[in-house]
Amino acid sequence: MFNVLPQSLKTGVVTTSYPATPPEVSPLARGRPEIDWAAWKDARPATAICPTGAIAFQDGIGGRRVQLDLAQCIFCGLCAEVDPAIRMTNVCECAASHRTDLVTAADYSLNSDGTHDRLISPPSGPGTTPGRQASAAEDAVEALGLEIRAQVAKMLGRSLHIREVDAGSCNGCEIEIVGLNSPIYDLERFGMHFVASPRHADMLLVTGPVTRNMELALRKTYDAMPAPRLVVAVGACGCSGGIFGVNYATRGAVDVVVPVDVYIPGCPPNPHALLHGILLAVGRLPKGR
Numbered sequence: 001m002f003n004v005l006p007q008s009l010k011t012g013v014v015t016t017s018y019p020a021t022p023p024e025v026s027p028l029a030r031g032r033p034e035i036d037w038a039a040w041k042d043a044r045p046a047t048a049i050c051p052t053g054a055i056a057f058q059d060g061i062g063g064r065r066v067q068l069d070l071a072q073c074i075f076c077g078l079c080a081e082v083d084p085a086i087r088m089t090n091v092c093e094c095a096a097s098h099r100t101d102l103v104t105a106a107d108y109s110l111n112s113d114g115t116h117d118r119l120i121s122p123p124s125g126p127g128t129t130p131g132r133q134a135s136a137a138e139d140a141v142e143a144l145g146l147e148i149r150a151q152v153a154k155m156l157g158r159s160l161h162i163r164e165v166d167a168g169s170c171n172g173c174e175i176e177i178v179g180l181n182s183p184i185y186d187l188e189r190f191g192m193h194f195v196a197s198p199r200h201a202d203m204l205l206v207t208g209p210v211t212r213n214m215e216l217a218l219r220k221t222y223d224a225m226p227a228p229r230l231v232v233a234v235g236a237c238g239c240s241g242g243i244f245g246v247n248y249a250t251r252g253a254v255d256v257v258v259p260v261d262v263y264i265p266g267c268p269p270n271p272h273a274l275l276h277g278i279l280l281a282v283g284r285l286p287k288g289r
């Protein structure tokens with residue numbers, strides 16, 4: 001102990017002050033792709049090379065609708081290599097409460113050779129799907145959902161017990177989740193702890209595309225948790241099925257099996273991205289984050 005104390009004093013505080021300050025992410029870190037929608041001349045090369053279908057387009061009579069789905073994106077950067085209108089960023093705060101908020105779309109008129117003529121309906125911001133109009137009934141459901149979320153956040157926001165379930169991941173997400181308990185990120189400073197039993201848990205953190213072998217186990221884990229409970233889908237696989245999608249061995253996204261409260265994109269999401277998603281779920285992010 002007498003050796004440890006001087007060493008600790010010498011090292012000083014290493015814990016990040018996130019979320020009070022922006023995440024300290026290396027400029028070389030791989031985050032979400034960013035598209036210059038106005039300058040985008042042709043979505044076809046990026047769509048052809050994207051391994052997960054995160055960038056997709058549909059041609060119709062009025063032109064072309066192009067979309068970027070962050071839930072499917074594995075941040076590989078291949079699209080940026082073939083298209084000068086796309087660049088990779090180190091932005092990792094991408095979590096969202098609604099699956100649709102991870103989708104950005106825009107419409108283009110086309111030239112005769114299939115390239116983009118001009119932007120007809122520009123995206124109004126990252127994660128906004130133009131033309132998605134909520135009905136009065138949807139607004140009412142949304143308001144009720146926000147009220148319930150606020151109540152749950154009030155109940156769980158100060159002390160949260162998390163149970164993690166690997167529903168079929170490659171363990172990339174698990175390595176980042178382990179990082180949350182390191183002195184750098186120190187999840188416990190928020191009063192949050194990982195627990196071994198779902199009966200003690202308030203939040204289920206689920207990684208991987210849900211394999212058919214793990215589907216029943218995931219359902220049982222969810223059912224064993226006391227209400228109110230939160231579910232966070234981690235990584236491209238958890239959010240959408242990722243590169244595996246739906247096949248003979250996997251059911252795809254976590255929300256196919258259990259209801260999801262927050263989606264954290266990335267492949268894998270780094271600890272800052274995980275913190276952002278977990279704090280979003282319990283309403284503890286500073287305003288504007």
Ligand code: SF4
Binds near residue numbers: 050055
């Ligand atoms: S970064 Fe990779 S997965 Fe994401 S849109 Fe580009 S090509 Fe697709």
